[in-house]
Amino acid sequence: MRLFCCSLLLFLFFGCSNTGKKHNNLIEFIPDNASLIIKTNNLESLNSSLKNNDFIERFSKTTAYNRLQEKLKPLALLKPLNEVVLCLSEGVNDNLDFTVITKLNSNIFETDSLPNYTEETLTYKNKTIIKSTLNDNSFYTASIDSVLVVSSSKSIVENTFSSFNDDDEFKKAYRTTSNDKSCSIIIKPNSEFISTFFIEDFLTLNNFTEYLALDVEMNQNSIYFNGITKALASSKKLINIFKNTYPQVNQTQYITPSNSDGFMSFTFNDFKILESNLLKYQQKDSLMSNAILLNDVVEVGVIYEDKNRAIVLNSVDVIATKDALIAEQSVADTYREIEIYNFSQPKLFVETFSPLISDTHANLYCILDNFFVFSSQMDMLQNIIASYQNKTTFSNSLIFEDTKEKLSDASSILQINNASALKNIFDKNLGSDEKFKIVEYNQSAIQFIYDNNFAHVNGVVNKNKTRGSINSVSEELNIKLDNDILNTPQFVTNHITKHKEIVVQDVNNNLYLISNKGKILWKKRLQGPVLGRIEQIDIYKNGRLQLAFATPKKVYVLDRKGREVKPFSLNFKDKITQPLAIFDYDKRKDYRLLVTQGKNVLMYNVKGKIVSGFKFKSAKNAVVCKPEHFRIGSKDYIIIKTNKNLYVLDRLGKIRVKPKQSFSYTNQPVFLYNNTFTTTSESGDLVSVNPLGNVSLRKLNLSNNHFIETTSKTLVTQSENKLFIKNKTTELDFGNYVNPKIFYINDKIYVSTTDLQSHKIYLFDSASKLLPNFPVYGNSTIELNNIDKDKNLEFVTIGESNAIILYQIN
Template identity: 55%
Template sequence: MRFFLCSLLLFVVLSCTNSKNERHQLIDFVPDDSEIILKTTNLESLKSAIENNSFLNLLSESDTYKGLQAKLNSISNLNPSGDVLICISKKRDSLEYTLITKYSEILFQTDSLKNYIEEELKYKSHSITKSTLEDAVFFNTIVDSTFILSSSKVLINECLNLSDKNSGLKKLYDVTSKDENISILCNTNSKLSPSFFIEDELNAHSLSDFLALDTEISQDNIFINGIAKSIDSSKKVIDLFKNTVPQENQIQNITPGNSDGFLSFTFDDFQVLRENISRYHNKDSIFDNIELFNSIIEVGVIYEDEKRAIVLNSIDAIATQDALLSDKNSIETFRDIKIFEFSKSGIFLETLAPFINNIQPSNYCIIDNYFVFADSVDLLQNIIASYQNKTTLGNRGYFKELSENLSSESSLIFVAKPELLKTIVEKNIGARYNFKNYNLSAIQFIYDTDFAHIHGGLIKGKRKRVQNSISENFNLKLDTDILNTPQFVANHITKQKEIVVQDLNNKLYLISNQGKIVWKKQLNSAILGKVEQIDMYKNGRLQLAFATANRVYVVDRKGRDVAPFPLKFNDAITQPLSVFDYDKNKNYRLLVTQGKNVLMYDARGKTVSGFTFKKANGNIISQPKHFRIGTRDYLVIKTENKLHILDRVGKTRVSPKSTNAYSNEPVFVYKNKFTTTTKDGKLVSVDTRGNVALVDLRLTNNHNLETTSKTRVTFHDNKLGIKSRELELDYGNYTRPNIFYINDKIYVAITDLQSKKVHLYDSQGKMIPNFPVYGNSSISLDNIDRDRNLEFVTKGDANSIILYEIN
């Protein structure tokens, strides 16, 4: 997310035209003393991100989080459909919250809540509802179609009063993202404002007056983008870079890979920086001996345990060496690099505070264009060795990975490995945690006229992927146990694949291929079969189409029902929704099965009057299907003793010349014949002239059949048949086999639910290397992203899904 000055100026101009007595935006209702404001476009997605992100999950054990979480429990009963603001305030050493969103009839439904009590209160001309749910007490009111809920009546009162106290935050509100998990607005005067740096002199209040941060939260990583804004441009650290141009950060190329991290700040003209620092300290001039800095464009601090090294990056190494002519007493040589004594140890504190504090080096060395100063000779030797061995932080893969989300040029950047991250977190929440699995975190500020861009990230270390191995991309927990098999669906925007799955509470989830819950949708009952996709408006935008027991849904990319859907039915739907696109021109037909009856609709939910077939000779026992053989279309509907083989309008096209007692297995077209099985395990094939052939495959009554046009797969007892080969599997409780045809290759998958193992075979019946793997359902297999590797999704624990990648 990149923030531009024009968007900020536009918002300022617009804000000046608003009447002070009108409140149109959610931000207009925030309490006066809000210290942090969280904004999200999807409350469910936010809750899931926090629960499933391993870093935030770790922090949730802190007393601060637990105390606030106990009060926030009432929010779980809300169903907002748009933006939500959660304002955190501190009252009498206690954290209180206020939630603000647009009112809707389904937002807060109390009928089904147990142990719920209401009491009506008055404040001026407003009505306030005091609610008690279990042991929690909270308050809510509605003003100008805006719903406000808070743990404190005092905060509700503040929301009802007009105020300009939060005008600084309001000016940043519109430049926050409309798409990300969560945005954070912060007044840095707040005691809750975050600390980003080790140095106390670089706390959030010293940096700027206001922060606006957009976050992107995945299971293992967190990325932030935003802006920092100050009111008085001479009194904040970020404004020390005013009238300077950020340079490319290079301190990572001298920082040892085994260090704890580094701080770097850059500038194009040291004289300008010096004057800004003078004004910041209210001094006419500072340390006079500045020749050392005249050719410097970057200053860094390297952290290693309690030791510190200062690095000057020079664009004229000879000029910088000349400034050090009085300090040429060599104390030793290490790897052909001389280490000198340094007598002006106070120059950095006097010249570069507040960036550098309490560091008074007594030695230095010169490594190419880097001038490195430290009190510890051991630290200088480590820096020299790492640079020569090319084992610096800049050479590490995780630094390169994190750098993809950062700018190569910044005014100020802080990069922390686990030990420094531990210290930063302790400064913020007063508790220490072990972050050894988090390779790197960083935050950078890029000054731009009168505000600064912010970019940052936290990445968790992953095991290096080995070729021909299987790696776990994520393991995502849902709210409750999973009801059906997770499956892939297409994202028409990214041209990649995402995951849909339903839980036992009949909530449908759309999950990105990074493990982020995009949305949840409450359905009336379980989905029958698989979710289909259609392009209802023929504009490239896909919708999900599926049936439940009494509904046919068409749902758009954002989880919204597409009118006139859902279609409602009094009689039960008994088979999955069949979607036909005869000529691949997106003139869809939706076939609904109810016992022995079928109903056909078009993509707009209108009955197709020209379809004449209404009723089969008995209950339909498998999902109706459409096939094309040659130039002709065939609709196949199966009952216990008959195959109805129809044309597009529902008239009989093929009449099988014999009848059979059919199993519940689907009908396929295998070798240009309609193929299924009988109850006693015989293979039935019907050609387009109605000729019937039976082959005794010696299957038991409890069997499965899957085919492509040329490959047949069967399963019964513990025997898996792939083409002509039969594999004898360990005894267990197996799912039905699935066939996947990807990149001209056949894959056959089956899962043993007893041992919780997923098996994957090729078309010759050979196990794919590194299988079986852990899984607790059938799988969906596809290439879901931009690389060449295949991924598959399966159920993990009762309430989780796992995405694997075959490397």
């Protein structure tokens, strides 16, 4: 490892000391023969998205995936700090070559203590290349102008010293990609890795376009992508047949039976323009003589049913289109009062629209309102007629409703697939019939929307949503982390969307921010476990929220990208013993941060400076819970509690109220309940102190291991298996219960508790009535809220030791 780092650094500072042009843009190092390029700004987040995505998990069982994973094993050693570009190329003898390009940093490789790892230094034209071998897999590394290039191919690395990517069209496509998605993919249609997106065998990417640049967003149960595709006007690519046409609203879904494999629809505003473009593409002088049938058509659809096809014409002038069929009035059959006619030119559609339509011998047709449907299969036409009349088409399915949310209404080409068709498309790309099951992905989609010399691309691979019945509890996400979970997951607010996101820490002290769709937004290593809850503050008073919390040796303030906000973090020599307390006395965002260290309490402002006016420095004994701030009327009260004393202070840290009685207190927090400062004593009683110092005692006979939680008027206690809500006690099964929690949402009170022994989460209303379909599985307290502004509440908990579960209450 030392040899590796020293060689790289020497090369970086001395080997590149020529006076030539510096190259530090990653795109310049992409090999010319790369046919699939993957870009990400967060490799760790991408790895987590891949690990947690259900579709990728199913695909990972394929031979092709495992071969690729084996080939890319050396990449696990990489620890990049910013953008990473992965390129896949076809090498000699049909071998797969990979190339990784990223900015150099001093800790880019972690190879210390790796068994079966060796490295050697090679020289190429006075340049340094390092050959590394791990478990018989070799890869090569070089550094050029602060850019690190790692490849399985020695020749690719050698070429980076003298040859830089100068493909302007490729660079334009690359620059359209985003920096804030799971990843971006650039596909060259000659790719050996992705050959088609289409059901039609003759419709390949190679004859369709030149470049695709797609931004990909992966959630647990879905993959979305959008971007552009482009082909030069001089190139013979099918996407150009839509030049000078305007996309129309697709309607083939209104006539496609829900039991079909799917459909493809292509639209245009003027068939004459499309016809002219098709003639150029097909290098013909003219189309078939009766193309007059298509003059008033704005959409052509192909319905797929196994190997069978039906062609759908969507006409804007039904009478004119019927007139074009006046010679085709020979009735073959009547089904449900719909006449099915013979059609004498079955090759019309293939010869007109090839390769968009192929292998179709349409010698029958029927008319359903503005749709003219052609097929060679009588039973297929009958199925279309029945589905149209029964309203059991794609457009009537709930699955399609979910799919079209990510699509535009109008498109030049739209293809919708069921699970079987999607599987067949993957098999064509993989070159084999791989055994992986995706039956739950019963509608995926891709659409192309032609614009000025390019087309927009949108795509969806969506797992079928299970529609929850009223009052049901459905598992929405199950997110696996790299390590076991250390603390209870909680919700925080995304100040941009106003939705909730999830923050959680693992046993290696990595803090994660996770979107409410299951995407890991970032992961940050902390110096120690988070104490208590993470709070949110607006340190700049501009509406942007930061995360504020303490670990045993530091106080952190992080922005929504996980970056430390200056002057934080603050380092402490002595141990912090309680969660960070944050006070905002007048709701003006003039925050005070209270740090507890044993008996001592320190107050800081948001500039990280000690507030000198706060006079309270130390209690007589160790503080046993987080300091609290309450306001009653116009007066502020700061509560600091030890096992022997309850300190009720003013803003300056002076004693404002002295309780007239003292008790041996528990470690339970202090709450403002019925305008009194309320907690519990070691004898299991409720102790309340009013603003005059008067003390009241309420006998509750709580066990030694009890919990308390209150709102201003609602008291909840948990004592062994007895849950007390207001004035009602509910006896639960004996178990190991965590502290109960109260949630006040939409003018309703909910109370939760969890039995860690039986892994059951209970949720009650304010009348101590268990909500329907509870208990559910879980291994921690919960956080309950509306995370996405629909009508349903969600809650998050720990599932397996390394996973968090997001439930929805329907």
